Amino acid sequence: MVLANPACDLNGRQPCEHALVDRALNQALHGYEAMLQARFDDVEAVLRGIAELPRGEGFAAQAQELAHARLGCELPEALLQGSWMAGVDMAALYAHGLFAACRRSVAQAPREQADWLAGMAIDDAFIGDCGYHTLDITPCADGRLQGVLPFVFRIAPTSEAVLLKAYAGALFDIEIDMTDWTQRELMQRLNGRQGTRYLKMAVYHYSSSAPSSEGCAAHGSNEDAARDAAAARLNQLRTGIMQAFGVGLGPDVLLLGIDTDLDAIRVHLPGAQGEPLTTLTVEAAQVYRETLGMAVEQASKHIADTIEQAAAGVRSSASVGLKRLIARLLEANLSQIEYVIQHHEGRYERLGHGERFICVGDPIDELQMRNLYYFAHLDTLEEGAACVDVGVHIFEKLNLSRGYPVPVIVHFSYASVIPGARERAVERCERVMRGITARYRGQVPEGALKFGLCVSDATGDERLGLVRECGTGTQAVN
Amino acid sequence: MVLANPACDLNGRQPCEHALVDRALNQALHGYEAMLQARFDDVEAVLRGIAELPRGEGFAAQAQELAHARLGCELPEALLQGSWMAGVDMAALYAHGLFAACRRSVAQAPREQADWLAGMAIDDAFIGDCGYHTLDITPCADGRLQGVLPFVFRIAPTSEAVLLKAYAGALFDIEIDMTDWTQRELMQRLNGRQGTRYLKMAVYHYSSSAPSSEGCAAHGSNEDAARDAAAARLNQLRTGIMQAFGVGLGPDVLLLGIDTDLDAIRVHLPGAQGEPLTTLTVEAAQVYRETLGMAVEQASKHIADTIEQAAAGVRSSASVGLKRLIARLLEANLSQIEYVIQHHEGRYERLGHGERFICVGDPIDELQMRNLYYFAHLDTLEEGAACVDVGVHIFEKLNLSRGYPVPVIVHFSYASVIPGARERAVERCERVMRGITARYRGQVPEGALKFGLCVSDATGDERLGLVRECGTGTQAVN
Incomplete structure (x- = not known):
């Protein structure tokens, strides 16, 4: 049984078209939402494709080509050179792809959000x-x-x-x-x-x-x-x-x-x-x-x-x-x-959790969408652990139960006008990551937490700048 | 060879009595310093005496009597009832005595500091x-x-x-x-x-x-x-x-x-x-x-x-x-x-460290004296760990090397005008204690860290109010 929509009778004769609704804005937002959903869906789709490629000599090149064409990112070369015994670390590639999609979405936000942001x-x-x-x-x-x-x-x-x-x-x-x-x-x-x-x-x-x-x-x-x-x-x-x-x-x-x-x-x-x-x-x-x-x-x-x-x-x-x-x-x-x-047919198809990653720290202003991520605002894990616990619990059901990793973006803002502020934001990222790693040792399987450490400049241009990834085969990207 | 005093020739004919020196204030401060030193020295002296008492039926009563008379505090009864096999946990009693001396010094500060505070x-x-x-x-x-x-x-x-x-x-x-x-x-x-x-x-x-x-x-x-x-x-x-x-x-x-x-x-x-x-x-x-x-x-x-x-x-x-x-x-x-x-004969006899405990968190306004304690200001251990590391390192040499414990006062101030602020300060004490316990596990012998968790009210009367001690045989004192 589908619950009736309390705002409008979806089966009634009257169309659900309210005079105060900004239909152009809705159209623009829907285009944006669909584009983002597709971008994040593609991470999984493309990596599934890569997983099915023959692992011969041409594998790394083919994988890079696919990633470049469809995800707009490079894959860490070391991961593609996985030994025949251990295989390729798809969980690491998946997290790396998600982080890349985030960064791309933030970098392209001025263009991709132009249709709706001003409205x-x-x-x-x-x-x-x-x-x-x-x-x-x-x-x-x-x-x-x-x-x-x-x-x-x-x-x-x-x-x-x-x-x-x-x-x-x-x-x-x-x-x-x-x-x-x-x-x-x-x-x-x-x-x-x-x-x-x-x-x-x-x-x-x-x-x-x-x-x-x-x-x-x-x-x-x-x-x-x-x-x-x-x-x-x-x-x-x-x-x-x-x-x-x-x-x-x-x-x-x-x-x-x-x-x-x-x-x-x-x-x-x-x-x-x-x-x-x-x-x-x-x-x-x-x-x-x-x-x-x-x-x-x-x-x-x-x-x-x-x-x-x-x-x-x-x-x-x-x-x-x-x-x-x-x-x-x-x-x-x-x-x-x-x-x-x-x-969304009057009621979201997915009523419950559907987050793709966890974000801890400061908000990502340029990337906000329902069920894209779980977001715990904190300055230290010591003070914010309760919120992260809830997030990890959600991802135990969403991801770990299926063998997927738990991708975590640790993001802090800094004000570049304050001397040393970026370095301290980076240190904060590292501290929080170490804290998370230590806290969930034993609870989350070894290596299942994948981190992207990022910083944004509140008084300058840097937005979700990657400090480094950890657990994805990528070190010190920039 | 004793280094000459750069301010005054201590062996010269001119007396070291400067016109601008507040001699009455010096006298008052010295009385206070000597009293505090004696109070803290007494903790060790009295506990040494208790350690030497015969462990028969009258032991607990005698120990309490000594502690009451000379330290002005009760000892945790459970500790005095130590089994004949394990003996009495003197390290726990020592830390408890130190914490009691701190609280007593703070409680009596208005009277004991009256001679010099106004000057x-x-x-x-x-x-x-x-x-x-x-x-x-x-x-x-x-x-x-x-x-x-x-x-x-x-x-x-x-x-x-x-x-x-x-x-x-x-x-x-x-x-x-x-x-x-x-x-x-x-x-x-x-x-x-x-x-x-x-x-x-x-x-x-x-x-x-x-x-x-x-x-x-x-x-x-x-x-x-x-x-x-x-x-x-x-x-x-x-x-x-x-x-x-x-x-x-x-x-x-x-x-x-x-x-x-x-x-x-x-x-x-x-x-x-x-x-x-x-x-x-x-x-x-x-x-x-x-x-x-x-x-x-x-x-x-x-x-x-x-x-x-x-x-x-x-x-x-x-x-x-x-x-x-x-x-x-x-x-x-x-x-x-x-x-x-x-x-102090122109130069402190003890040039180096001589701290008796570590204080982390907010300052104890009413108890400040050279070499009484090591003080690391912090809100969270996550951010303040570097300072605590230095303190623990000092106490490895000062105390652990002699089999003494490391007494740690975790002290946070709160403003009682803000609803829930005391409860949050107490939580902060507990969090920092847990963090310290976890951080030095393996480095500091099991049980050697002794904690006194205290809070002070910045907008009311509570001063170094004991939340609880941990590792001293005393639970939930008030």
Whole structure:
């Protein structure tokens, strides 16, 4: 039995074409998504082909030719020269191919994302107009949420105002957030800007089709537990800053939920004192249903009215700017709901995990897509181990059970304007890799963890620059 | 052959009594130092006595009586009930006694430090008068530098303006310092204060008696290397902040050296652009010699003139406030030079290491004395392991070689105004302890690491509150 789509009757007479949906943007995003999926699918397809090649004298050359033509990368020559006894290390080649696909996607992002990046509903200018200098967003580390910015929220992932920090169960680190808050607030004052605020958003998730199995693993697939934990963490952060720095300085907070089957969001408006509430306020799927068939202005007004009513219902102190941002998030999400209706038959075929690799460290701004990777934000494994544990557990089922390796990109950002920052980011990559290797020794088969260590320059040009791969037969690529 | 004292001819006719020396303060500090030394010596003495007691039925009661009377602490009852076969675990009792002495010293600090704390030459008011809101001080982690604040510099260790972060070789963490800088600069702006600045001081060290063996281990006991490395780190921090936040915002920097045999300092004035210079500028021992016999005003003027000449010599851009602070540091150090002359025969008997335990994490403001402990500032072992390695290496020679354990206090501060902060500080203690245990497994004999996990409240009353001891037979004391 297929569950009905709560936004639109897919078998009904009315077409699922909402007046507020940006169809051109959806088209561009779909083209991008399909292209990326194909690129990553190709890694496996091409390597399967290589695995079937005769292992005679021409093998290495043929393999390189295939890799070059279809994956746009070189394969490590040493791996292709595997002995007849041990055979060729296909797991190493697979990880190498994935890392190459990532780097290629990031390098080509300016061109490949051009069609949709400028069309994002929410960008720096709009965020500023709503009264915010920073949107600090914590989704769950779960791969199904790694497309939230460009797809679900239609927020430009490269926005200066946006900080993306994923944690298992959306349980962000209070101290790291306070450091970010401090840095951003100081920057505002140094630049003589006043009046804009810091907004912290926590995004929990659930599955409407399989609520007890495909929800958030960190909260035992319990939707209420996931919601309540995220609200509690928001409250801790806000209260902490208010008590440490001053009552008027507490950041605004916004609690959101996502049904990962549909990419439909729900919004919990903050309460009378700005505190996070777990009360359900606005569901985007319901908004879609209610406003389908309306003209643009009427639908927009309905959304604004719905938010006002919800705000009144919880006596919310949400500012005009926050309500405007919420309205824009809801409108943007109508596009994503219709995107899933049009391009994924109303409900993702793959409800559960389908990540291809793990990313730990800082976010890859230029590569964000549902189920492409599991992302654990951390500075050290010592502090972030719980999130990596969840990721490794997912990959035990996804990959190790099939004899596939666990590819891990360790990625840290640095600011090249700070002397020695790149070297320290590289050291951090190495430390975290050593930590991961040591932590899962005995749990993950010897050699099954494959690492790509990468750094990006926050104040310069380097993007996902490869420091080195480890376990893929490639050393010190650049 | 005993090296001559460079400040004063100890065999000469002129008494070593300098007009600028605060003799009452010296007396109070010496009383405190002697009391602390006796308290920590007593731990060993009393436990040796207990070890010699007959192990009959009355043993436990007698041991408790001794500990109570002379150490002011209880011993873990389980340890006193050791089997006749295994004997009593004296190493565990020793570590427990040391930890108890630390807690007692901190608890009694308000009373025991009353005689000298208010007399410190440099306190919050003076720091503010010199134009600084923060003195961020990094000495080496070496135990011989753990008395620098109250003794060598005569800076009140409890000053709000002072941050103390020790690292092996004085090689402080640029990113941690930038975070502290950001937090302090924001606080200034939130409080509407302007015009005061952040001063970073790096303190390297050397030994005039045994330059090639008792200098800084992290720099191969090479004085020039220690100095140059500290200068380079200061330059990185200053340049980093200038480039990331704005040229005018770079912190002031001050490079200092200490001869740990004499506690005599040297000052390297910053250069024309405020950059750290390695040029030698003013030596306190020489200043002592030159001004001995002068009246107060004349001596003070001589110091000021010496600083002005040195500043002119390197075209220093040091502000009036910085020069005033340097003058006060030099004057204060004259007292310490004379302190070592009067109470330690002009040169410490123990030139090398004599630490009794290792402290990792945040500083113990209320307990600072030369060679009492090795202190490695860190947030995670992952980032701070290099400093702990040096500490463990020192204790291999000091303690493990004699069959003594390695007592480690893991201490983190939290702000109780931030919800959940204490729980997170406790978790951090546990994580760091687990990390240390894992890192030195195989290198340090099983069970030889003894831990005391403690937390202090930066915004409330708890000071070195015991979370639990580990390896001392005591679990969950409070």
